[in-house]
Amino acid sequence: MKKFLDLGMQPLANKYLTSNDLKNKKKEQFYHLEVGFDNKTKLVSILNKVPSQKMFDDNYPYRSSMSKTMIRSFKALSKKIIKFYKPKIILEIGSNDGSLIKNFNKKKVICVEPCKNLAIITKGKGFKTYAEYWNISLAKKIKSNHNMVDLIYSANTLSHISDLDSVFKSINHVLSNDGVLIIEDPSLLECLKRVAYDQFYNEHIYVFSLLGIQNIIKKFNFEVFKVEKLKTHGGSLRYYIKRTSNSKIKISSNVKKQLNAELRYKMDKFTTYIEFKNKVERSKKKLVELLYKIKKNDKKIIGYGSTAKSVTVLNYCKIKSEILDYFVDTTPDKTKKYMPGTHIYIDKYKKSLLNNVDYIFLGAWNFKDEIFKKEKDFIKKGGKFITHIPTPKIV
């Protein structure tokens, strides 16, 4: 693993502070966010990993249901799963608050969600839920309780688990011979193209590429048979995976197409990541200049969407409340709290919080379309948005 990017000392994302925490000067955990490239597996990951128990605890604030874009994406996927795979049993690893599995018959679903505050949501809706981390002992328990499963789905979860060998060994243990594994995660190619350095934070141990995924899964005689490019989460890839022994499913041509696109972008070469690092440093400089120039003209700027991604940007660029007055967010477990590291206040979203605001920094830039639609009035009144993706600018 060779380091190519240093994003400085960072607090843990999703660890929001209460006013009491601030009053008591609660000690925040910081870690050195360095990103590296493994020339053997072609995987890109953070070098200093934080244990899962420290990140995914019983008060995990992120809920996938907070965005209509994700709700729609999961609904569309559920229709495809039923149409093309007709699974008898679906296992979702990282079921969060049930945004995907709510589209299926309860009897056909097994949820795995280690964060108990989220697991009680799917349990409360009658879905079998294991509030445990995904590993071989849980896979064995699920196999003995439910036998093999014929479809496993996991969105934005496997990239959060350090030991990928254990992940796929556990999947191998419980997936039926003709079973299908579908995983989706932010696309490293899109991350590089958009200079989306904020996809790197403690929870995103990896940002996956088809190149990297293929190298990891081949050890377990799995292969990618289809790849879908998604707009969600700043550009994601959905990988459809089968056993190499399963000749019933043909390999789609879009797998080769994606692989060629990644090789054309030289994602198998370390120099590509040095170029990315140089773009990140230029992006930081430009964003800071832009924000300070606006602030010098006495304009009011707030943040929209207190994302895990924005924690990386704000702490790397040292942007605090002298620049962004506050953030607005719809997530219950994030509001009336303060952002990790920068301690910018997060207020519960309501339209009136946009009154007298001149500029909005898009923390949730990956939901730009949904947000622009929602804030038509703000735009009509001359309000402007600021994004750092792909380069810092007023939009």
Ligand code: DWN
């Ligand atoms: O991988 C992960 C992804 C799936 O979600 C997790 N490790 C953590 C989390 O990352 P994130 O916080 O960067 O995710 P989002 O989905 O980009 O966060 C969007 C935030 O913006 C949420 O806090 C909700 C908020 N939001 C809002 O306030 N108003 C979102 C929309 C669309 C809105 O209209």
